[in-house]
Amino acid sequence: MPDLQSLFNTVGFALGLPATLLVLAASAVLAAAQDWRLLLAMLMAQTVGLALLAPRVMPPEWAVIHIVTVGLVAIMWFLSARMVVRQARPRRSLWQRLAAMGARLRRGWPGRRPGPREVMLPTRWLTQGLRPSFRALLVILVGLAAYTERARFALPGLPSDLGALCWWVFIMAVLGASLSDDPFRLGLALTSGLSAFRLFYLALAPSTLAVGLLDGLTLLAGLACSYLMVAKGLAVWLSQGERW
Amino acid sequence: MVTPFPLVLIGLPIMAAALAYLLRRLEAVAALLAALVAALLAGAVAAWPPVGLAITPGMTISLGAPWTAGEQRFALEAAARPALVFLFGAAALAFLGAAVIPQGRAFAPGGLLVLSGFAATLLVHPLFMAPATLAATAAIAVFFAQGGRIGPTRGALRQMLFPFLAFPFFLLAAWYMAQAPLNPDDPAPWQTAGRLFAWGFFFLLGAAPLHGAMPALLDESPPLAGFLLILGSNTVVLNLLLRFPLAYPWLAQQVDAGTWLRALGLWTAVWGGAAAMGQRDFGRLLGYAAVHDYGAILLGLSLQGPLGAATMLTMLLARSLSLLMGASALSILRERMGDDSFARLRGAAARLPGATAGALLGGLGLVGWPLTAGFGARWSLLVLLLEEKETLIVGLFALSAAGVALGYVRGWAALLGRIPPEQALTTPVEREPARATLWMGLLLLVASLMALAPQVIAPWVGRALNALTGAVTP
Numbered sequence: 001m002p003d004l005q006s007l008f009n010t011v012g013f014a015l016g017l018p019a020t021l022l023v024l025a026a027s028a029v030l031a032a033a034q035d036w037r038l039l040l041a042m043l044m045a046q047t048v049g050l051a052l053l054a055p056r057v058m059p060p061e062w063a064v065i066h067i068v069t070v071g072l073v074a075i076m077w078f079l080s081a082r083m084v085v086r087q088a089r090p091r092r093s094l095w096q097r098l099a100a101m102g103a104r105l106r107r108g109w110p111g112r113r114p115g116p117r118e119v120m121l122p123t124r125w126l127t128q129g130l131r132p133s134f135r136a137l138l139v140i141l142v143g144l145a146a147y148t149e150r151a152r153f154a155l156p157g158l159p160s161d162l163g164a165l166c167w168w169v170f171i172m173a174v175l176g177a178s179l180s181d182d183p184f185r186l187g188l189a190l191t192s193g194l195s196a197f198r199l200f201y202l203a204l205a206p207s208t209l210a211v212g213l214l215d216g217l218t219l220l221a222g223l224a225c226s227y228l229m230v231a232k233g234l235a236v237w238l239s240q241g242e243r244w
Numbered sequence: 245m246v247t248p249f250p251l252v253l254i255g256l257p258i259m260a261a262a263l264a265y266l267l268r269r270l271e272a273v274a275a276l277l278a279a280l281v282a283a284l285l286a287g288a289v290a291a292w293p294p295v296g297l298a299i300t301p302g303m304t305i306s307l308g309a310p311w312t313a314g315e316q317r318f319a320l321e322a323a324a325r326p327a328l329v330f331l332f333g334a335a336a337l338a339f340l341g342a343a344v345i346p347q348g349r350a351f352a353p354g355g356l357l358v359l360s361g362f363a364a365t366l367l368v369h370p371l372f373m374a375p376a377t378l379a380a381t382a383a384i385a386v387f388f389a390q391g392g393r394i395g396p397t398r399g400a401l402r403q404m405l406f407p408f409l410a411f412p413f414f415l416l417a418a419w420y421m422a423q424a425p426l427n428p429d430d431p432a433p434w435q436t437a438g439r440l441f442a443w444g445f446f447f448l449l450g451a452a453p454l455h456g457a458m459p460a461l462l463d464e465s466p467p468l469a470g471f472l473l474i475l476g477s478n479t480v481v482l483n484l485l486l487r488f489p490l491a492y493p494w495l496a497q498q499v500d501a502g503t504w505l506r507a508l509g510l511w512t513a514v515w516g517g518a519a520a521m522g523q524r525d526f527g528r529l530l531g532y533a534a535v536h537d538y539g540a541i542l543l544g545l546s547l548q549g550p551l552g553a554a555t556m557l558t559m560l561l562a563r564s565l566s567l568l569m570g571a572s573a574l575s576i577l578r579e580r581m582g583d584d585s586f587a588r589l590r591g592a593a594a595r596l597p598g599a600t601a602g603a604l605l606g607g608l609g610l611v612g613w614p615l616t617a618g619f620g621a622r623w624s625l626l627v628l629l630l631e632e633k634e635t636l637i638v639g640l641f642a643l644s645a646a647g648v649a650l651g652y653v654r655g656w657a658a659l660l661g662r663i664p665p666e667q668a669l670t671t672p673v674e675r676e677p678a679r680a681t682l683w684m685g686l687l688l689l690v691a692s693l694m695a696l697a698p699q700v701i702a703p704w705v706g707r708a709l710n711a712l713t714g715a716v717t718p
Contacts, residue, residue: 220383
């Protein structure tokens with residue numbers, strides 16, 4: 001059975017370009033998308049992509065630890081979001097859910113317009129802010145600016161492609177954070193930014209203390225944001241008169 | 245078994261937090277326990293010598309020994325002592341206030357945990373790890389700031405955000421610092437490290453335009469939790485700002501800290517004054533008054549001499565008293581009226597005299613109004629700035645202070661106004677509890693003493709100054 005290093009060497013070599021593209025796309029989607037389930041999936045995709053590339057500059061075990069850390073954070077956020085949604089929506093039987101799905105399909109799902117009840121669903125607080133189209137435009141503009149200035153984005157201790165990738169993730173995280181003031185989006189931005197910094201810093205100054213510190217802080221920030229997601233989500237629900 | 249003192253300073257609040265959590269249903273008892281622990285720790289740091297053994301019931305404490313946890317070292321050095329005494333002392337007062345005016349069940353256990361984090365930040369070695377410790381503390385403080393409330397989360401979120409943005413700069417700067425001796429002729433690593441430290445402090449200081457946590461905390465969190473978080477993070481960051489140039493003397497050649505601090509201080513004070521003028525509730529008004537006062541402290545720090553540092557320390561003491569008074573008053577107003585907006589508080593002064601006096605004098609103390617706690621230090625600051633021929637800064641600063649004062653005059657007018665007839669009939673205002681009036685009276689008395697005889701605190705400021713100019717280990 002191959003050890004983790006040789007496995008990562010093989011997989012990383014084969015998946016280098018796809019992993020890079022995955023991280024690029026996932027970071028852009030994280031800044032632009034609005035659906036919270038898609039955002040969580042993109043966070044994990046970004047983390048896995050970075051972990052596949054990370055063994056070029058650090059032991060693969062450290063990359064796996066980061067996947068586990070961000071995975072735990074994603075689970076916490078999923079549970080928080082689901083708790084809010086379940087508080088917000090009455091429990092329905094399978095038949096009622098199927099009937100609701102049918103009603104959605106009749107309205108033209110997935111490219112549907114939201115029904116009057118869905119417009120104010122409290123899950124909107126998760127991703128409130130600007131419209132996705134405007135966010136996408138900003139991502140494209142910032143991406144173009146970053147591409148024209150790519151020569152400046154060299155980072156010590158990292159190959160140029162990984163350096164540029166770290167910058168991209170970081171810039172998208174800053175963009176995502178600056179466009180919203182809610183715990184979920186800021187948490188996503190913090191986690192993405194910390195992932196990029198982790199890759200850079202551990203390549204620069206590898207130490208187990210730094211691994212523990214950065215992953216510990218990621219976990220703490222995730223836990224704090226998870227709590228705030230519930231606090232804010234339930235507030236939105238209550239402010240709407242517990243109608244759901 | 246001999247226990248290192250840093251372990252006691254970090255560990256005892258955590259153990260007390262566990263006990264306070266068990267007692268959380270008895271809010272006043274839990275708050276009194278927290279106040280006792282904080283006061284004991286403040287007394288221990290202030291009274292015990294730097295080295296030797298302290299024998300307490302059940303424990304022998306080694307006062308000079310560091311505590312090593314894994315690869316991390318915690319040691320109590322002279323320059324951290326004043327900040328620790330101040331922090332534990334202010335926390336003791338906040339917990340005492342919470343015993344009088346309830347702040348929620350999470351207050352005592354949460355406050356003790358946050359206190360332990362702040363202590364760890366002041367004790368951690370090497371010094372560049374302190375911002376990362378502060379970031380971890382800020383993440384824990386989210387639960388304390390939110391206090392179990394379902395509602396807006398801006399205050400809790402913003403106070404966490406900036407330490408998280410700051411700490412990577414310090415880690416990178418440390419790496420550049422480690423590279424510099426490899427090529428002693430190349431000044432680039434020192435310059436880069438200096439710039440990174442400066443950016444790190446820019447995020448950590450939370451001055452304008454990154455001041456958002458202060459008004460949001462006082463607007464949304466339990467007021468005394470806001471007080472403890474604002475004062476705690478200010479104390480820790482300002483202490484680090486004073487210790488870094490001592491630990492890394494080359495920083496003085498790379499960064500012109502005085503110029504940056506003066507610009508940041510002025511901008512913060514002006515921003516706070518301008519924003520305070522238009523506020524319509526006491527929470528945000530107190531928040532912006534605190535922003536303005538923070539600008540004044542940074543201006544004091546920019547003077548960069550022993551006089552400047554002494555002025556800054558005196559302002560910090562006055563800030564703690566004024567902010568505590570304002571936050572306590574805010575707690576009473578919210579508890580009795582359910583809201584702190586000017587419109588809702590119309591005519592409340594007659595039923596809530598202690599809260600009215602505290603809200604007004606706390607706010608005006610943050611402006612440095614004559615006969616308030618902040619006046620003496622503020623006057624010294626203006627004189628020192630005028631001696632440096634900074635007339636424009638003094639003028640802008642005075643204008644911004646007038647903005648805050650105007651905000652308070654509007655608030656006062658509302659409190660002293662007539663109760664709207666429909667409100668008088670439907671929701672009569674309940675009188676404030678006698679213990680709350682007593683607490684406010686006590687704070688007003690101490691503030692008056694500080695206003696009339698500021699020389700009383702001069703020996704403490706002198707001791708703190710001596711400690712801060714002592715040797716610091718990088």
